[in-house]
Amino acid sequence: MKKVAIGQAGGPTAVINATLVGLVETVQDECEVLFVQNGYEGLVNEHFLTGDEATIQWVTSHRHVPGACLGSGRYAFTDEAITQAVTNLKKQGADTLFFIGGNGTMEALLKVKQEAIQQGMELTVIGLPKTVDNDLGSTDHAPGFGSAAHYVAQYVKDASRDLHAMKNFEQIRVLETMGRNAGWLAAASGVYKEHPEEGPHFIAVPEQKLDRKELLRVVKAAIRDYGYAVVVVSEGVKWEDGEQIERAVVHGRAVLGGISEEIEAFLKEELQLSVRSELLGMNQRAGSQEVSTQDQMEAYEVGRVGGEWAKEGADHIMVSFVREQMDDYEMKLKPVKLEDVIHEGERGLPSQFIENPESYYAWLRPLLGGGTPSYPPLSQRRVYNHEKIN
Amino acid sequence: MKKVAIGQAGGPTAVINATLVGLVETVQDECEVLFVQNGYEGLVNEHFLTGDEATIQWVTSHRHVPGACLGSGRYAFTDEAITQAVTNLKKQGADTLFFIGGNGTMEALLKVKQEAIQQGMELTVIGLPKTVDNDLGSTDHAPGFGSAAHYVAQYVKDASRDLHAMKNFEQIRVLETMGRNAGWLAAASGVYKEHPEEGPHFIAVPEQKLDRKELLRVVKAAIRDYGYAVVVVSEGVKWEDGEQIERAVVHGRAVLGGISEEIEAFLKEELQLSVRSELLGMNQRAGSQEVSTQDQMEAYEVGRVGGEWAKEGADHIMVSFVREQMDDYEMKLKPVKLEDVIHEGERGLPSQFIENPESYYAWLRPLLGGGTPSYPPLSQRRVYNHEKIN
Numbered sequence: 001m002k003k004v005a006i007g008q009a010g011g012p013t014a015v016i017n018a019t020l021v022g023l024v025e026t027v028q029d030e031c032e033v034l035f036v037q038n039g040y041e042g043l044v045n046e047h048f049l050t051g052d053e054a055t056i057q058w059v060t061s062h063r064h065v066p067g068a069c070l071g072s073g074r075y076a077f078t079d080e081a082i083t084q085a086v087t088n089l090k091k092q093g094a095d096t097l098f099f100i101g102g103n104g105t106m107e108a109l110l111k112v113k114q115e116a117i118q119q120g121m122e123l124t125v126i127g128l129p130k131t132v133d134n135d136l137g138s139t140d141h142a143p144g145f146g147s148a149a150h151y152v153a154q155y156v157k158d159a160s161r162d163l164h165a166m167k168n169f170e171q172i173r174v175l176e177t178m179g180r181n182a183g184w185l186a187a188a189s190g191v192y193k194e195h196p197e198e199g200p201h202f203i204a205v206p207e208q209k210l211d212r213k214e215l216l217r218v219v220k221a222a223i224r225d226y227g228y229a230v231v232v233v234s235e236g237v238k239w240e241d242g243e244q245i246e247r248a249v250v251h252g253r254a255v256l257g258g259i260s261e262e263i264e265a266f267l268k269e270e271l272q273l274s275v276r277s278e279l280l281g282m283n284q285r286a287g288s289q290e291v292s293t294q295d296q297m298e299a300y301e302v303g304r305v306g307g308e309w310a311k312e313g314a315d316h317i318m319v320s321f322v323r324e325q326m327d328d329y330e331m332k333l334k335p336v337k338l339e340d341v342i343h344e345g346e347r348g349l350p351s352q353f354i355e356n357p358e359s360y361y362a363w364l365r366p367l368l369g370g371g372t373p374s375y376p377p378l379s380q381r382r383v384y385n386h387e388k389i390n
Numbered sequence: 391m392k393k394v395a396i397g398q399a400g401g402p403t404a405v406i407n408a409t410l411v412g413l414v415e416t417v418q419d420e421c422e423v424l425f426v427q428n429g430y431e432g433l434v435n436e437h438f439l440t441g442d443e444a445t446i447q448w449v450t451s452h453r454h455v456p457g458a459c460l461g462s463g464r465y466a467f468t469d470e471a472i473t474q475a476v477t478n479l480k481k482q483g484a485d486t487l488f489f490i491g492g493n494g495t496m497e498a499l500l501k502v503k504q505e506a507i508q509q510g511m512e513l514t515v516i517g518l519p520k521t522v523d524n525d526l527g528s529t530d531h532a533p534g535f536g537s538a539a540h541y542v543a544q545y546v547k548d549a550s551r552d553l554h555a556m557k558n559f560e561q562i563r564v565l566e567t568m569g570r571n572a573g574w575l576a577a578a579s580g581v582y583k584e585h586p587e588e589g590p591h592f593i594a595v596p597e598q599k600l601d602r603k604e605l606l607r608v609v610k611a612a613i614r615d616y617g618y619a620v621v622v623v624s625e626g627v628k629w630e631d632g633e634q635i636e637r638a639v640v641h642g643r644a645v646l647g648g649i650s651e652e653i654e655a656f657l658k659e660e661l662q663l664s665v666r667s668e669l670l671g672m673n674q675r676a677g678s679q680e681v682s683t684q685d686q687m688e689a690y691e692v693g694r695v696g697g698e699w700a701k702e703g704a705d706h707i708m709v710s711f712v713r714e715q716m717d718d719y720e721m722k723l724k725p726v727k728l729e730d731v732i733h734e735g736e737r738g739l740p741s742q743f744i745e746n747p748e749s750y751y752a753w754l755r756p757l758l759g760g761g762t763p764s765y766p767p768l769s770q771r772r773v774y775n776h777e778k779i780n
Contacts, residue, residue, distance in 0.1 A: 012555045014548075037769065038558050049769070061766040067551025069769065073558035155673055158404075161457025162676035165402045168428050168463035173672070281671055282563070283545055286552035288763065289679040373678065376451040379427065379439070379459065 001027070001124070001310055005094040007036030007043060008068040008130075009075075009101035009108070013144030014291045015299035016130050017062035017069050019100050022303025023128065024051075024059055030311065034092055035059065038071040039101075040108055043085040047071070048092060063300070066286040068100075077108045086115045089123060096124040096310055100303075102131040102142070103346060106318055110338040113316050127318035127338060128306050130299075132285045134184035137344025138336040139320035143302055146295030146367035148284050149188035152177050152232075155280055156189040157373065160199030160230050164378055167228040172219065172267055173199075174277040176260035178284050179234040181206050181244075183349040185284070186234035191361045191368070195377040199230025204259075206236035206244075207348045215263070216270055223273070226378070231267075233259050292369030298331055305333050329366035391417070391514070391700055395484040397426030397433060398458040398520075399465075399491035399498070403534030404681045405689035406520050407452040407459050409490050412693025413518065414441075414449055420701065424482055425449065428461040429491075430498055433475040437461070438482060453690070456676040458490075467498045476505045479513060486514040486700055490693075492521040492532070493736055496708055500728040503706050517708035517728060518696050520689075522675045524574035527734025528726040529710035533692055536685030536757035538674050539578035542567050542622075545670055546579040547763065550589030550620050554768055557618040562609065562657055563589075564667040566650035568674050569624040571596050571634075573739040575674070576624035581751045581758070585767040589620025594649075596626035596634075597738045605653070606660055613663070616768070621657075623649050682759030688721055695723050719756035 004027050008016055024033060033051030036042045049055055049070070062069040075081075089097060089112075099109050106127045116123035129136050132148035156175060163173050179185040183205025190200055201222040204210050215231070222229035235256040238244050245258040260277035268275045298321070306319045317335035324332060353360035365372070394417050398406055414423060423441030426432045439445055439460070452459040465471075479487060479502075489499050496517045506513035519526050522538035546565060553563050569575040573595025580590055591612035594600045605621070612619035625646040628634050635648040647669065654667035688711070696709045707725035714722060743750035755762070 008555075012552050041558050058766060058769075065551060065765045066548045067553075068555035069551075069766075070555075071557070071769065072555045074556075075558070154679055155671075155677070158456045158673055158676045158678050159671075161455060161459075162402050162672055163457075165398075165458035165460075165462045166464075167461070168431050168465070276672075278669065278671055281545075281549075281668055282552055282666075283548050286548045287545070288548050289544055289677075375455045376448060376459075379448075379461065 001031050001096050003032040003034060003092065003094045004096045004098065005034045005036055005089060005092065006098045007039055008070045008072045009039035009099055009105040010072060010130070011132065011285055012066065012068040012072055013130055013132050013285050014066040014147045014287060015143050015296050016100055017065050017067070018296055018299035019128050019130060019143055019303040020070065021060050021063040022300035023098060023307045024056060026304045026307030027310065028056055034094055035070050039073045039075055040077050040085065041073055041075040042071065043088060044081045046088050066288050077111065082111050082115045085112055086119050086121060090119070090121050095122060096126070098126050098128060098306060100128040100130050102129070102136050106338055106341045110316065110342060124310060124315045126306050126310055126314060127341070128302050129318060129320065132178060132185065133180050133182050135180060135182040135346045135348070136341070137347040138318065138341040140323040141321055141367060143295060143299035144285065145184065146292040146369065147290055148178070148185055149191070149364060150292045150368045151284050151287050151290035152185050152189050152280060153192045154290060154373065156200055156230065156232055157192045157198065157375070161375070163199070163230060164228050169274065170276060171223060171227070171273040172229045172231065172275040174231045174233060174260040174263045174275065176233050176235055176257065176277065176279045178280070179206065179236055180256060181236045181346055181348065183207050183234050183354070186232050187349055187353065187357065187360055188364055189232040190357055191364055192372055194374065197226040197378045200232040201229045202231045204233040204237045205349055205354060206234050206238070207351070207354060209240045210237050211240050212266065219267060219271070231263060233263060235259065292367060294367055294369045301331065301333065309335060326362065391421050391486050393422040393424060393482065393484045394486040394488065395424045395426055395479060395482065396488045397429055398460045398462045399429035399489055399495040400462060400520070401522065401675055402456065402458040402462055403520055403522050403675050404456040404537045404677060405533050405686050406490055407455050407457070408686055408689035409518050409520060409533060409693040410460065411450050411453040412690035413488060413697045414446060416694045416697030417700065418446055424484055425460050429463045429465055430467050430475065431463055431465040432461065433478060434471045436478050456678050467501065472501050472505045475502055476509050476511060476513070480509070480511050485512060486516070488516050488518060488696065490518040490520050492519070492526050496728055496731045500706065500732060514700060514705045516696050516700055516704060517731070518692050519708060519710065522568060522575065523570050523572050525570060525572040525736045525738070526731070527737040528708065528731040530713040531711055531757060533685055533689035534675065535574065536682040536759065537680060538568070538575055539581070539754060540682045540758045541674050541677050541680040542575050542579050542670060543582045544680060544763065546590050546620065546622055547582045547588065547765070551765070553589070553620060554618050559664065560666060561613060561617070561663040562619045562621065562665040564621045564623060564650040564653045564665065566623050566625055566647065566667065566669045568670070569596065569626055570646060571626045571736055571738065573597050573624050573744070576622050577739055577743065577747065577750055578754055579622040580747055581754055582762055584764065587616040587768045590622040591619045592621045594623040594627045595739055595744060596624050596628070597744060599630045600627050601630050602656065609657060609661070621653060623653060625649065682757060684757055684759045691721065691723065699725060716752065
């Protein structure tokens with residue numbers, strides 16, 4: 001390992017820079033570093049940044065800064081572009097390529113490896129996992145997810161207090177989370193719920209089609225019993241008779257979102273109550289105040305260990321988390337083949353976690369950085385809009 | 391003072407319960423406490439909660455819990471309703487009434503006082519300030535605002551890092567804040583900006599009509615120089631030739647919002663770039679992770695001091711903050727007459743703060759609880775969509 005090229009790809013997270021810093025601090029003493037800006041686009045268009053002392057120092061100062069400091073992005077990686085990427089790496093004299101990213105990133109990384117073999121170039125490729133959606137296969141979880149899950153769970157807990165206080169004015173809030181085709185984030189919204197009257201009262205995940213009758217039944221019951229209802233829905237949810245809602249298609253990739261507005265309209269029409277939908281915001285993946293200490297630590301470790309393994313000769317692998325026992329979480333890393341990651345594809349929320357949320361929460365809690373907030377129960381006072389919904 | 395009735399009104403904040411706790415802990419040893427649920431609606435419809443030991447304990451356990459634990463809400467306070475409110479207080483044997491709230495709350499409190507005089511009832515009324523919008527007159531600022539300002543400033547700082555990383559995919563984000571007719575919150579979004587390339591690049595406040603040309607000029611310059619642009623707009627902003635945008639009217643009160651979507655459409659059309667608008671979310675007023683330690687402390691003090699002053703015989707006043715010197719902030723409280731608060735009306739962001747943001751930030755910083763986050767500069771790398779905007 002003489003010259004290492006490093007890039008970040010896909011949507012940023014609050015801890016993706018920690019992974020970068022862990023890697024750079026591990027490899028910088030033994031080899032030259034070449035930073036790739038703007039993800040795979042930068043690899044193809046030669047947006048390189050030489051890892052001189054000042055640049056290394058600038059990069060490593062981002063350990064606790066959200067966003068991807070090298071620049072990330074989305075990019076449609078054509079065959080031509082892959083050929084160009086390898087040509088560029090050869091020109092730069094790089095013998096190792098690291099990319100931090102999710103499913104698409106790992107797939108692209110393997111393609112680069114295959115093209116390098118074609119071109120007779122010796123190129124080591126190593127993937128470092130990152131995703132707030134937690135939809136990356138062949139790993140127990142990925143850095144970025146713990147912080148995003150904490151963000152969503154804390155947001156919903158606080159928003160429930162806010163809405164409950166305003167229930168003579170506004171009775172229902174529909175909160176839409178990220179997650180793409182996987183329900184991990186939306187389902188995490190219930191992990192801090194301590195009392196039955198607290199929200200969320202209904203959670204919709206993309207792994208199950210949304211049943212209008214069931215939604216209505218649960219929301220009505222919450223209004224009857226507590227005077228308000230908090231619904232959480234993942235951006236990738238489909239109605240029982242519908243398809244995913246796409247806000248836009250950019251670089252061939254669908255940007256999902258909008259199901260919360262449809263649920264708002266449906267509940268308004270059915271219940272004649274005040275309903276407001278809200279997207280939880282892009283800071284699900286960038287909020288610095290909600291970073292999980294465990295997630296931050298693990299993100300750094302993924303980078304550090306990836307660097308160590310590269311020194312030991314690892315190739316075309318992704319650094320992955322293994323959980324050996326459910327009861328007593330201990331972070332443990334192992335290498336998995338990129339082929340296996342890609343073969344597994346997008347990983348949804350398992351049905352046992354959907355059917356038994358408590359088992360999901362037990363799995364999730366160690367990733368949230370501890371310090372679960374505790375709030376007293378809500379006042380069990382009179383409910384006002386009861387009569388309206390029979 | 392033998393029996394004290396206490397209520398919360400208007401939109402909740404992350405620290406309104408701290409004020410309630412400060413007050414209750416101060417008065418509970420000397421008098422009976424009667425809690426009014428659901429704001430003025432509860433006063434009229436007799437949603438009272440006896441302050442027995444268990445209830446006092448339940449209330450005081452909310453010191454660090456967002457939302458208004460007694461229930462708040464909005465309510466159109468008619469003459470008939472005011473008469474009923476006073477009758478109810480008389481029936482309960484209450485001789486003192488505290489309400490925690492903003493402009494509307496103080497106005498209602500004075501009306502209750504006047505009605506009590508009419509009915510020959512001796513009733514002491516005291517207002518405790520609360521507003522995330524900071525539009526309450528006769529006080530330097532109000533509890534709730536510091537935490538909301540920190541929320542907005544930190545959100546925008548983090549979102550800027552996220553967007554900058556994605557600028558080959560999405561170039562402009564338009565973030566809409568709360569604030570009603572006042573620009574305090576939107577203007578606070580710049581307080582953590584350390585480097586010219588960081589967002590926000592343009593801030594629109596309701597005190598000034600929004601000029602399309604100026605908006606376009608600044609956004610174009612940011613795209614040219616940094617490759618991306620973050621626009622922050624207050625919900626109450628009007629176009630140069632338009633009116634405020636109302637999402638809904640509930641209980642005769644306009645719920646503002648939607649200007650960010652219009653700005654999104656305008657910038658998309660003009661620049662042919664990828665633009666996304668986002669509402670910063672209801673947790674501007676309820677986010678527990680963004681509470682300012684100073685704000686939390688001051689909120690408690692407002693309640694405690696209000697209780698002390700009531701014991702000393704104060705009447706028809708609001709507890710208010712005074713700032714004696716700009717350089718060396720020290721929290722200082724004084725009573726102001728409710729008439730003066732009402733006479734001053736909604737307080738906008740002063741023009742000297744709009745013209746000289748640094749003077750506003752100097753005024754604002756002591757309220758944010760310290761710990762201003764520091765991020766390194768952004769990479770000064772190539773800018774991609776430059777050619778599109780000439």
